[in-house]
Amino acid sequence: MATGRRRKQESEQIPKLVVIGGGTGLSVLLRGLKQEPVHITAIVTVADDGGSSGRLREEMDMLPPGDIRNVLTALADTEPLMEKIMQYRFTNGRGLAGHNLGNLLIAAMNDITGDFVTAVKQLSEVLAVRGDVLPAANESILLKAEMVDGSIVSGESQIPRAGKKIKRVFLEPADVVPLDEAVRAIREADAILIGPGSLYTSILPNLLVGGLFDEIKASSVPKIYICNVMTQPGETDSFTASDHVIAMYDHLGGPFLDTIIVNTAEIAPFVLEKYEEQGAAPVLCDMDNLERLNLEVVAEPLIMFNGGVLRHDAKAVSKKVISIIKQ
Template sequence: MGTQEEPRVVVIGGGTGMPVLLRGLKSLPITLTALVTVADDGGSTGRLRSEMDIPAPGDIRNVIAAMSDVEPMLIELFQHRFSMGNGLSGHSLGNLLLAAMTSITGDFFTGIKEISRVLNVKGEIYPISNENLLLHAEMEDGTIVSGESKIPLAKKRIKRVFLSPQPAEPLTNAIEAIEKADLIVISPGSLYTSILPNLIFPQIDEAILNAKAKVVYVCNVMTQEGETTDYTASDHAQAIIDHVGKNSLDAVVVHNEPISKKIQSVYAEENAKPVQFDIERLMEMGLEVIEGDIIDHQQYTLRHDTNKIATLLYSLVTKTSKKGE
């Protein structure tokens, strides 16, 4: 199958969940595009953002590592985090390289393209925006918390998230990728701080609502304290719909097998528990429910299984029409 004939799959997200999906998808006969959040402001990423006034490089770095096809040692080097040194401690080499390439090229997106070329990335990686943006959350009690890393720490129920400065400009390539996609996948990850920041750009939400492709959300397996405490699968989906618009989602992928008591006890220490799979509510919302055993049972921490989820998503590529068309 030639490149022009390969189905176009667009994955939108950030955090730890997105690279898991991408590692499996990159080896399939598809044209793969990743649209990545730039709202992170913690750790090495936060320091580089404030010192160099660039978009957040951390999630981009992890996506480059997931989609690259080079010797493992080179990826290990790219992901290496310095543990000592007055200026280097806490920084990852990949973040520093992205910052340096942005300085050299004068443009964050161009910097990503150059590093992607060097690391033989399979597919395209676009930051959702070229701007240095700040994420804010309005809580249900009316208070506003600013900064991606601070939002979960408030441990309040979140009403909505929004970005500043406004108007925020999405990358044109990101909009075009959504418009041309045959399948759009919203990755698992921190719902309000890694996923929704990508979806709340005015032109991005319009592109998703008007997309010809099916929009599929891969739901988190565990809740996250300070973001999705006690959330069911339908609560996750409803948050996306509330932010993006009615009919923004077509299907939800959920894990339908029990989580071992041993793993549950580990997550209980973080006040996290398995996401309740409320199929009736999801169906009432008009969503197609795609269920299966999609976690990696060999991992001590819960992660979607790279190959299982890639195979499942690839099987959906031939069913690309939006509801009602």
């Protein structure tokens, strides 16, 4: 009995961290955070409408599984082979080509359990996931963008392809209700971490879920934004670090962040050339503007070049997050 009480007390002392976002950037970060003594709740966007996720969303009338799959895989405590299985994408086969096996597993669990959230929880147990993975809402969301020229683009996958400057993004339905478990996780959090991830198509779709953001804004715990390393073509062309923050503030009615983590490492010329070919450039840490936004700025070299792509150094960023929480 004494041992059980001690374990319960130890678990209650572990900081509870809510991480909000989507896409590859979030998954990379979670691989570092899961090594730290924290309890992670990842709240993930359900606005994806492209590729395998989009097909399953339309054909099976379910939430898009792609971002959820990536986060589950990142937080899983499984053999490397299981990760390969979760991320395997079929390249041929009538009806199978383009589908991701992990997406199909989630779709199967959704069919078996009759509920997407339950499906994710049960698959989390199978994969020995370290933490909780929750969709921002339990209904599919259509992301739309109003461009500077007044045109409207529908669909998360279509917005970056429009080749126009984004004025704002918004959700349909506008009154989407957040998942109860996500609201509760934010209320109980010791810190809220936002990003990294696509500003307009991964981060804002979560924050625009009204009841979810209300809880974030009302929370008194540290709210930390991890800024992207590179700009994203069709979304944040020429954006500085402060431009990312201002875009969030403009969408959400004012300031709510306490700290921003920004990379300052120089990027090798051959890497820059590769990204320039894709229309991407480093996000400038414009310190003066960030400080005028009353943000605590953590500006350090926090990147690594691996497998031909730039990524946040998940271990270094995670250590930095933990040091902020312990202040």
